[in-house]
Amino acid sequence: MTTIKATCPTCGEVELTADDLTLMVCSQAPLSYYAFRCPRCIEEIRKPADDHIISLLVSGGVRATNWNIPAEALESHDGLSISYDELLDFALAIERTDYLAALADHAFRA
Ligand SMILES: [Zn+2]
CATH class of the missing domain: 1.20.5 (Single alpha-helices involved in coiled-coils or other helix-helix interfaces)
Known part of the structure; x- marks a missing residue:
């Protein structure tokens, strides 16, 4: 299985396999992200995933899950x-x- 290197803010570079990573591809591209549990500090790490990262992860065997953001969350709001x-x-x-x-x-x- 392919080893995927990712960075934990606390531990630095850690090695993962495709099954350790969750890839969430959003209908609004800037909200796509990937997540993993750091094997050293057990912290859940979440990072933005742009098109380049998405294709890297997918080619490494990570399954992508598509999600849609509710339209209400994108409405602009006026007032205090x-x-x-x-x-x-x-x-x-x-x-x-x-x-x-x-x-x-x-x-x-x-
Ligand atoms: Zn860590």
């Missing part, structure tokens, strides 16, 4: 991002809704 306070308000509102729902449920059963 949600703040912690808003999230807290939302959580509290949900709790109140549960409380109201419990009261309503109780009322219907009575």
